[in-house]
Amino acid sequence: MTRLLKEDVEEIHRELDLYDSELIEKTGLSLRQMACMAAGIPEKTVIERALTCKAAVIPITVGEGIIPSFTTAVQSIIQHLGFQAVVTDETDVAGIAEAISHGANLLFMADDLKFIALNVQTGVAVDNGEATGRGFTAALDGIAQGLEEKSVLVLGAGPVGLSAIAFLKKLGAKTAVFDIDDTKVKRLKDAGIKIESDLDKALASYRYIIDATPQGGFIELDDVHPDTKIACPGMPLGLTPTAYPSLQDGLIHDPLQIGVATMLAMALLQLSR
Structure with a gap:
């Protein structure tokens, strides 16, 4: 996985509406629609799941450590798709425990080698590369x-x-x-x-x-x-x-938007089965 830089992600949360408009203009698809197509899940299902699913983004400190603004960028993309999303106060294993204690269904976390969305209910991990x-x-x-x-x-x-x-x-x-x-x-x-x-x-x-x-x-x-x-x-x-x-x-x-949105949709597909 390519390690992103602060400047790659720090403005994502401010530009998502403009990003989505440009995406629709170029492709005819919104970010959510594109993620649904990629995952093979109906958009209606994603909208319904947004009412009951909660995501947590967990800062991971191992290896080269936390990329500034990375977790907030991931959080903002998930929220842009209509979902509840929090960044945990704790990091690493303590962050996972915090997320689960607050009822998170989906955990997003990245180290130097992997960036995954973990489905807590099924144990399925959706890899960012895929x-x-x-x-x-x-x-x-x-x-x-x-x-x-x-x-x-x-x-x-x-x-x-x-x-x-x-x-x-x-x-x-x-x-x-x-x-x-x-x-x-x-x-x-x-x-x-x-x-x-x-x-x-x-x-x-x-x-x-x-x-x-x-x-x-x-x-x-x-x-x-x-x-x-x-x-x-x-x-x-x-x-x-x-x-x-x-x-x-x-x-x-883009550095994160399409990948994170598709990770979310793929993880939801597992929840819906």
Whole structure:
């Protein structure tokens, strides 16, 4: 999991309404609707669950410690979707105990390696990598007005990329992957996934791209078609500062919003079963 910086998340709680408006304009879907699509849960169910479910965000101090503003950003996203959400006063195990004592159904917590939403009732842990891959694929599907039979290039075959690949298959897209790790490439090739070996050629050939890499600033404007639509769950942003202005209308990128919303929806799906 890429470790976020304070500047990545500190303004999220102030900008969620504007963020949602821009998301609807680009994709035709609100953040909640996108998360529901990604999770495969009816929006009506999410709205109903908001009346009875309570989430707690627990600060975790192990490893490199707490990212300033991270827990409040996660809390604000959950609240934006209509749910009760608190940040516990205590941290770590004491924070978990505090959350449960106050009746929380869903626990959100992150350390250096994992960010999960834990369903207290079922014991299911929804991983941010899987949720982010599904959520950004749903976003790209929205901006493309459907990805069925359309060719999509996934950059990176880590947890986010693999989740995106699996969801693209479900959506009926024609998926290809580029990754610098030969072991991952061989595994995907053996599974029947199309592999692109030349990044420059691949970028120029696809109109729909999911950048699931942790590498920033490597996609130049001349590398892609002007009408290319890009979903970038990776941090930092893969587009260069010079490419961003020309491609921003076809770009979906955020540090937490889509991933957290989809984690919530996926955890609710488990509660509803």
